[in-house]
C-alpha cells in the first residue's frame with residue numbers, strides 16, 4: 001500500500017528521509033505498481049547534461065496500472081463520471097471494466113490502422129470520455145500522444161503536428177461550449193492542409209455536425225472500432241520510453257514540446273494525487289481543468305485513475321446555463337474533492353452569492369487551486385463560501401515541465417497559509433537564488449525559485465531539441481532546475497509564488513509567451529513592431545497589453561485593433577487575444593536597439609513613476625508619449 005502521510009510529524013520525518021535517502025524512498029513508492037519487470041537502477045544522471053533517468057531497466061505499461069490492476073478488486077466502480085455541456089443531455093458513468101473494454105478495443109483499432117510503438121499521435125478533442133480513451137489507448141500501444149487544447153487555432157495545431165512529426169490525428173466533429181458550437185473537425189481540416197505527414201485522421205461523432213470526410217485520410221471512430229476485440233495485450237514499455245508530448249510556452253521562440261516518460265511520471269502523478277488531495281477510496285474527485293493542459297493530463301486522467309479513483313469530467317463552461325452550474329454539478333455527484341484555478345474562483349466571486357442559493361456543497365472535503373497565484377481575497381471567498389470554512393485548501397504549485405505538484409500543503413495534514421503554496425512535496429528540494437545565481441540560505445528570502453535535484457515526474461527533454469531543454473532550464477543557474485518563477489519564503493519555510501520572472505504571462509491560468517503574441521501581431525501588414533507585456537487583471541490574474549507601432553499609420557483605428565485581435569486568434573487562439581492595444585509612435589529602446597520591456601511593464605501596471613531612468617534610451621521621448629496614451 002502506498003504510504004499516505006497523515007500527520008505533520010509524519011510529513012516532516014518522511015520529507016527528511018525522502019531527501020536524504022531519495023533513491024530508497026522512491027524505490028519504496030515504486031514498489032506499489034504493476035511492473036512487467038522490475039527496474040535495475042532507481043536513479044542515474046544529473047542536470048548538467050539533463051540525462052537523469054528513473055527506474056531504468058523497468059518494464060511496464062501505464063494503462064495496466066491505470067485500469068487492469070483495479071479490475072479484480074473493483075471492476076464495477078465508476079472510473080469516469082461525465083457531465084455534458086447541456087444539463088438536459090444524458091450524463092455518463094464509465095466503470096473500470098467498461099473503460100478497460102473501450103481502451104482495449106480502441107487500442108486494437110489504432111494498431112489495425114498501423115500505428116506503432118514510438119509513433120506520435122496528435123489529439124484535438126472536446127472534454128468527453130473518448131478523449132481519455134484516446135490518450136490511454138495511445139499509451140497502451142506505446143505510441144506518444146500530443147494533445148492540443150481545444151482553444152488553439154488551426155495554425156497552432158499545424159505547428160504542433162509538424163514539430164512532433166505526427167502521422168496520426170484523433171479528433172471529433174465538434175461540440176458546444178455553452179450555447180456556442182465549436183467545429184473542431186473544420187479547424188483540423190484547415191490545419192491538415194499544411195500537414196502532409198498525417199496518414200489518417202480519426203473522427204468521433206460527438207454532435208452530429210456536418211463533416212467533410214476526406215477520402216483516404218478521414219475515418220470514423222465508430223467504423224474502425226467495429227470489428228475490434230475488447231481484449232488487448234498492452235505493449236511492454238521501458239521505464240524511460242516516452243509517454244506524451246505537451247507543448248508549452250516559454251520566453252522565446254515557438255512553444256516547446258515538453259516530453260514526459262513512462263515510469264517516473266506514473267509514480268509521481270500517483271503519489272502526489274494520493275497525498276496532496278488525501279484521496280480516500282470512495283471519494284468523488286473533480287478537476288475543472290481541460291485535458292489539453294498538463295493539469296488535465298496529471299490530475300483528471302493519469303493521477304486519479306492510477307489511484308483507482310472516480311474522476312469527474314465536465315464538458316462545458318462554468319457559466320452555462322448560468323453561473324450556478326458548477327455548484328449544481330458538485331451537489332448532483334456529491335463531489336468530495338474540487339480542484340480549480342484562481343481565475344475561475346474570481347469570476348464566480350464576481351457574480352455574487354445568488355448562484356449559491358439552494359446549493360448545499362456539503363459533500364466537499366478538500367478544495368484545491370492551481371495555475372497562478374491566488375490572491376488572499378479570492379482565497380478567503382473560496383474558503384468561506386465554497387468550503388464553508390471546513391475544507392482545507394491546497395494551493396498547488398507546479399508546471400508542465402514538473403509533471404506533478406512540487407509545492408503544496410497536504411490537505412488537512414500540513415498547515416495552510418492563504419496565498420502560499422506552502423511546503424515542498426516529498427522528495428522535492430526547492431531553493432531560492434538571487435539575481436547572480438547565489439543561493440539565499442537565510443530562511444526568510446525572496447528571489448528566483450529553483451529545484452536542487454531531480455524528481456521522478458520531471459520532464460526529460462524538449463522533443464527533438466535536447467540542447468534547447470538544457471539551455472532553457474539548466475544553464476541560468478548551473479546545477480539546478482530553474483522554474484522561471486519568483487517566490488518568497490517565510491519564517492516557517494512556506495513558499496509563496498509571486499509569478500513568472502521571464503517573458504511568460506499567465507492569463508486566466510493559460511501560459512502564454514509574450515514573444516508568440518508579438519510574432520502574431522507583427523503579421524499585420526501595418527505593424528512595424530510590437531511589444532507585449534502582462535498587467536494585473538482583476539479576473540484573469542494577468543491581462544495582455546500590446547504596444548504597437550505602425551508604418552503606415554492605420555486609417556481606421558477601431559478596425560485596425562479588430563484586425564490585430566483576429567490575427568492573434570487565427571495564429572494562436574482566441575484565448576491569447578490582447579486585452580488592450582495601444583498604438584504608439586515608437587517603442588522604448590536601448591542604444592543597442594533592444595526593446596525595454598521593463599519600462600512598458602511598469603506603464604502597463606499603472607506604475608508611471610516607477611519607470612526609472614530613461615535618459616540612456618535611444619528614444620526617451622516616446623516614454624512620455626506612451627504614459628500619456630495609457631493614462632488617457
Ligand code: WTA
Pocket residue numbers: 248293294295369370371372373374395396397398399400401421483484485497498499500506509510511
Ligand atoms: C504558475 C500549470 C502560483 C507558475 C500546472 C508556473 C502557479 C506556471 C501555481 C506553470 C500556483 C502554477 N501558484 N503560480 N499554485 N501553479 N503556477 O505549465 O507561474 O501551465 O510556472 O502548469 O503557472 O504553468 P503550466
